[in-house]
Amino acid sequence: xxxxxxxxxxxxxxxxxxxxxxxxxxxxxxxxxxxxxxxxxxxxxxxxxxxxxxxxxxxxxxxxxxxxxxxxxxxxxxxxxxxxxxxxxxxxxxxxxxxxxxxxxxxxxxxxxxxxxxxxxxxxxxxxxxxxxxxxxxxxxxxxxxxxxxxxxxxxxxxxxxxxxxxxxxxxxxxxxxxxxxxxxxxxxxxxxxxxxxxxxxxxxxxxxxxxxxxxxxxxxxxxxxxxxxxxxxxxxxxxxxxxxxxxxxxxxxxxxxxxxxxxxxxxxxxxxxxxxxxxxxxxxxxxxxxxxxxxxxxxxxxxxxxxxxxxxxxxxxxxxxxxxxxxxxxxxxxxxxxxxxxxxxxxxxxxxxxxxxxxxxxxxxxxxxxxxxxxxxxxxxxxxxxxxxxxxxxxxxxxxxxxxxxxxxxxxxxxxxxxxxxxxxxxxxxxxx
Amino acid sequence: xxxxxxxxxxxxxxxxxxxxxxxxxxxxxxxxxxxxxxxxxxxxxxxxxxxxxxxxxxxxxxxxxxxxxxxxxxxxxxxxxxxxxxxxxxxxxxxxxxxxxxxxxxxxxxxxxxxxxxxxxxxxxxxxxxxxxxxxxxxxxxxxxxxxxxxxxxxx
Numbered sequence: 001x002x003x004x005x006x007x008x009x010x011x012x013x014x015x016x017x018x019x020x021x022x023x024x025x026x027x028x029x030x031x032x033x034x035x036x037x038x039x040x041x042x043x044x045x046x047x048x049x050x051x052x053x054x055x056x057x058x059x060x061x062x063x064x065x066x067x068x069x070x071x072x073x074x075x076x077x078x079x080x081x082x083x084x085x086x087x088x089x090x091x092x093x094x095x096x097x098x099x100x101x102x103x104x105x106x107x108x109x110x111x112x113x114x115x116x117x118x119x120x121x122x123x124x125x126x127x128x129x130x131x132x133x134x135x136x137x138x139x140x141x142x143x144x145x146x147x148x149x150x151x152x153x154x155x156x157x158x159x160x161x162x163x164x165x166x167x168x169x170x171x172x173x174x175x176x177x178x179x180x181x182x183x184x185x186x187x188x189x190x191x192x193x194x195x196x197x198x199x200x201x202x203x204x205x206x207x208x209x210x211x212x213x214x215x216x217x218x219x220x221x222x223x224x225x226x227x228x229x230x231x232x233x234x235x236x237x238x239x240x241x242x243x244x245x246x247x248x249x250x251x252x253x254x255x256x257x258x259x260x261x262x263x264x265x266x267x268x269x270x271x272x273x274x275x276x277x278x279x280x281x282x283x284x285x286x287x288x289x290x291x292x293x294x295x296x297x298x299x300x301x302x303x304x305x306x307x308x309x310x311x312x313x314x315x316x317x318x319x320x321x322x323x324x325x326x327x328x329x330x331x332x333x334x335x336x337x338x339x340x341x342x343x344x345x346x347x348x349x350x351x352x353x354x355x356x357x358x359x360x361x362x363x364x365x366x367x368x369x370x371x372x373x374x375x376x377x378x379x380x381x382x383x384x385x386x387x388x389x390x391x392x393x394x395x396x397x398x399x400x401x402x403x404x405x406x407x408x409x410x411x412x413x414x415x416x417x418x419x420x421x422x423x424x425x426x427x428x429x430x431x432x433x434x
Numbered sequence: 435x436x437x438x439x440x441x442x443x444x445x446x447x448x449x450x451x452x453x454x455x456x457x458x459x460x461x462x463x464x465x466x467x468x469x470x471x472x473x474x475x476x477x478x479x480x481x482x483x484x485x486x487x488x489x490x491x492x493x494x495x496x497x498x499x500x501x502x503x504x505x506x507x508x509x510x511x512x513x514x515x516x517x518x519x520x521x522x523x524x525x526x527x528x529x530x531x532x533x534x535x536x537x538x539x540x541x542x543x544x545x546x547x548x549x550x551x552x553x554x555x556x557x558x559x560x561x562x563x564x565x566x567x568x569x570x571x572x573x574x575x576x577x578x579x580x581x582x583x584x585x586x587x588x589x590x
Binding site for chain 2: 296297299300301303304307308309312313314315316318324327328330333338342343344347348349350351352353354379380382407409410411412413414415431433434
């Protein structure tokens with residue numbers, strides 16, 4: 001049913017946008033929660049979980065008690081849930097979606113007997129064919145001779161039927177735990193000295209970096225949480241200029257943050273979490289790299305970044321444009337590499353600023369003019385160089401049309417980059433040469 | 435490697451396309467600081483680390499004696515060079531040297547500059563006329579006599 005149809009039936013219909021990623025993250029969270037019941041928990045489509053509870057039901061007082069416990073806990077967190085429990089994955093799937101309830105051990109066939117054929121995890125097309133032939137329930141399908149079913153509806157229907165009834169094995173693939181990049185240290189006595197906290201951080205860093213090394217990743221943002229005796233948390237965040245997993249390099253970077261901690265009556269627990277993790281594959285180190293290491297620079301960028309913001313440390317990158325202010329881009333140095341060739345045939349000023357108007361007439365630079373409350377006499381001019389606006393971009397600064405750029409050397413010394421807009425006669429100064 | 439600290443509201447930007455005739459723009463990092471105090475603190479940090487050979491800070495307020503002395507000590511500790519770009523009459527007394535650089539018009543050359551040393555703790559004050567030699571990629575000192583003859587011809 002389309003949204004318009006649904007609205008006509010129910011004018012007050014509330015709609016919420018579908019967020020597949022958020023749903024997936026929630027499903028992963030739910031998988032972690034479900035591990036309280038059994039260690040084997042796997043995804044079942046986008047909206048379900050399969051649990052292999054064989055051998056763990058008695059811990060909750062039997063299957064019935066376990067199901068009601070599950071239902072109660074999920075209901076408390078406002079989730080609507082349908083649970084099916086059976087000998088096979090197929091049967092549990094069918095029960096959860098079409099019947100809900102528990103099939104006793106060995107009674108799968110009876111439990112599924114009255115359920116519709118759609119509950120066999122078959123495709124909608126196969127479902128329609130079966131319906132047309134009057135096969136409404138699994139019981140009817142199962143009663144047919146096997147050879148006929150295979151010939152008429154294909155092997156997949158037969159396979160699904162066998163899987164549901166337990167004649168064919170099907171395995172559950174449990175989801176692996178997502179790597180947890182966090183370490184914790186609990187202290188018998190509260191500590192208060194920065195040196196002691198640093199020693200604690202060092203102890204936490206080694207296992208954390210080992211974990212990172214196992215997955216070939218490096219930390220980009222680290223957070224140190226110090227729990228004080230009085231319960232107040234002190235948090236130190238460290239944003240690194242490059243992904244790192246070398247404890248001896250990360251440790252000194254924490255020094256400044258640790259100095260700023262207010263220890264109060266003492267700290268009795270330290271927790272170190274890598275909040276943002278990036279892939280950091282092992283690299284071949286050559287003799288050349290040793291002489292040209294940029295480690296020191298990245299450490300400096302990290303320290304500066306924690307003071308002025310990592311995104312405020314920037315570098316220039318070349319861009320493909322004739323427009324002076326767009327012929328380079330300024331990007332954060334921590335997230336970019338210095339690549340690309342520089343070069344331009346025509347001279348360009350060393351400093352650029354937003355165009356400043358100059359009173360002048362004509363299409364050649366004036367002999368005398370005033371700029372920034374200074375008078376200038378022109379000594380030598382070079383130009384013009386015509387630059388046309390990029391018509392595919394609507395730039396407000398280029399509304400005046402094409403520009404004729406001149407390099408104007410004044411007798412007072414200043415070498416200015418001036419331009420004239422012939423389509424809308426005006427003169428401006430936009431830059432200064434060295 | 436050089437790092438250049440400016441306050442974030444300064445609109446005049448360094449143009450890497452113009453810079454590339456003098457040095458590789460990839461060797462320059464820009465640090466945008468939120469205030470004058472941040473510029474000084476960041477410059478001190480960078481000087482002390484010694485991993486960048488040149489630290490440039492554009493100052494918009496007069497440098498206090500304490501701040502100037504701290505920067506001096508940091509630069510000695512890190513064995514790196516610090517350049518403070520100060521406005522007219524805002525120099526600090528703690529500085530070792532203070533230069534005034536202004537472009538000069540010359541009839542035959544458009545890269546000429548006058549570098550005058552206004553303050554020098556360990557020597558005398560002087561002024562030089564300098565031109566940028568693009569082929570050799572270095573500055574060269576212009577002999578003063580030639581410059582005077584050249585400028586008088588241009589004036590007449």
